[in-house]
Amino acid sequence: MLMDFVHFAYILSLVGWIGSIVFFSFFTAPVIFKLLEREKAGEVVGVIFPRYYFFGYVCAVMALSSLMVSAQVFFGPKQILLFIMIAGWFYAGLVVSPKSRKLKTLRKSASSAEEKARLEVTFKKTHSLAVKLNASVLSAGLGLLWFSAIGLKL
Structure with a gap:
């Protein structure tokens, strides 16, 4: 009975985590950026990100423990694969995301066009890294789900 609960927690954490990545990346963010102007969309996504990463942290702890x-x-x-997911997620959430937020704030308050342009280039590089980390976590998660499904009895 206890191992059934452990297995349930493991599967729940994986599908919750992977599902949140898919839903945010392919549905939520694109709709927000389509409906709102770029600056406002960035603000909305900025409010979502801490919750998004926190949910992933909870799922990571559940998956690892299980x-x-x-x-x-x-x-x-x-x-x-779980190590790749955890490392990518924690780096994105604890390092890359705060750096992106700081760059956005600095870009808004930049006094010169050159400084804004420089900060925009740095922000785009940071955003690109965040996208790559997100894709890596998703890919590793799908691989982990595949290996977890091998031998599964329904």
């Missing part, structure tokens, strides 16, 4: 309790091997494909 996998550690139930795994028969300590270091296999599932663990590697």
